Amino acid sequence: MYRPFAIIIIIFLVLNTLVGCSQSNSSGQLQKVGLLVYDSINDQVWGTKGYQGMLKIQSEMDVDVFYKEGINTIEATERTVNEFVENGVNLIFGHGSEFAPIFNTIADQYPDVHFISFNGEAKKDNTTSLNFExxxxxxxxxxxxxxxxxxxxxxxxxxxxxxxxxxxxxxxxxxxxxxxxxxxxxxxxxxxxxxxxxxxxxxxxxxxxxxxxxxxxxxxxxxxxxxxxxxxxxxxxxxxxxxxxxxxxxxxxxHVDVLYELVAELYNDGKLESGNLSFDFKDGVISMGQxxxxxxxxxxxxxxxxxxxxxxxxxxxxxxx
Known part of the structure; x- marks a missing residue:
């Protein structure tokens, strides 16, 4: 399930963990997408799922995506967000609850960017927290x-x-x-x-x-x-x-990858809500495995x-x- 990363990561390492995948052809609001990972994309669990979500967005929506690992301080988060925005990113996923308070603090500085976190509290008009039930x-x-x-x-x-x-x-x-x-x-x-x-x-x-x-x-x-x-x-x-x-x-x-694509599509169509959103089995993003x-x-x-x-x-x- 996880082995395909090896080939893709080799290609991406040229940009030192800040990655661009393709020319953006989005016909809506979405320009480029960024991912902040607190630890690693190679944990075979949560971080890996976030990375798969980025690949799904890149593949299905044909837009540039960027990611960076080891973003575990406020300073690193602020620095990377600024890098992403300078590269034209306008949808940023912080892959965990740790990013919610930081995004609430800096969101006003980037009114044209929408910030996504998980299992947190989204308090600004351009922030959303995704919660699995x-x-x-x-x-x-x-x-x-x-x-x-x-x-x-x-x-x-x-x-x-x-x-x-x-x-x-x-x-x-x-x-x-x-x-x-x-x-x-x-x-x-x-x-x-x-x-x-x-x-x-x-x-x-x-x-x-x-x-x-x-x-x-x-x-x-x-x-x-x-x-x-x-x-x-x-x-x-x-x-x-x-x-x-x-x-x-x-x-x-x-199914984090499915949720990532769903959120990117909603944002692209101008339909992504701010605040705290919940998803469950009925949304096709949770299931039992084999x-x-x-x-x-x-x-x-x-x-x-x-x-x-x-x-x-x-x-x-x-x-x-």
Whole structure:
């Protein structure tokens, strides 16, 4: 899923992480697009998804796109935004909640630029925050964990307490299996691999046999260790079945690339709203990933029926009378 980056990155490195892909042929408001990534586009989870979104915009809309990694300070953000604007960029994605307050601060300096962040609070007319309705995806991931656990003990290894998928996973696991115990630990970072692996050791010692690693930089190492231990994982953000079909039962997938293109099209058509916008299964930007052959086909069918009902009604299985 991720291997095509190698060829493309070689081409792009000519411009030292500030990348232009094609001549802009947009017929609407969109001129060029920029992406700020807090850490790396090579994490195989969140950063990678943002980069794929840029490639989708470039491919489908035939406009120049730029990106820059390691933008993790206010000064770096301001400097890169200015570079982008000097290159004609008028739609800028800050790939994370970290960028929302900075964009609110600097937005007035660039009235002809629209700033996009994720899971934050957009307060200016030319700022928008995109929010995935992660509670539901966590719920359905939790159902899989509750179904597949052999020890009746599952765990969420989340980055932060505010993540909606944490409570969702808890509720889904209990809906599917009233006997299950759900353990929760917080890494307090998206990327701290060392802490995540220490917390995973605690899970394993406590008998947890299905783990939902809801973070970015530590997600893959956690799944790799679970594979070594013969335990199960629920993948996060990307379809992570390629990390071990027998280990990754399924994944809660956020189709960031699809959302990026949707937002770019809305902006191009003059229809992009400011403020905080939410997206869910019904918008085609969240889905379950590939199921492991370990997951019973009857249960897969039942789960997909629940997802269909939720998509149509907005009600999770535990909310239906």
């Amino acid at each position: 992660a509670h539901a995806m966590g719920f359905f991931g939790g159902m899989v964990a509750g179904e597949m656990t052999k020890t009746n003990t599952v765990g969420v290894l989340a980055s932060f307490e505010w993540q909606p998928e944490v409570n969702g996973f808890f509720e889904g696991a209990l809906f599917q299996n009233e006997e299950v115990e759900v353990k929760i630990q917080f890494v307090e970072s998206w990327d701290d691999k060392e802490t995540a692996l220490l917390l995973l050791d605690k899970f394993i010692n406590d008998g947890v046999d299905v783990v939902y690693p809801a973070g970015d930089g530590y997600n893959v190492p956690v799944i790799e260790k679970l594979r070594e231990e013969g335990l199960y994982a629920i993948g996060f953000v990307s379809d992570q079945s390629d990390l071990g079909e027998g280990t990754v039962l399924t994944s809660t997938v956020q 199921y492991s052959s370990s997951v019973d086909l009857k249960f897969q069918t039942e789960l997909e029926e629940y997802i269909k009902e939720y998509t149509e009604s907005g009600l999770l299985p535990n909310q239906i009378q």
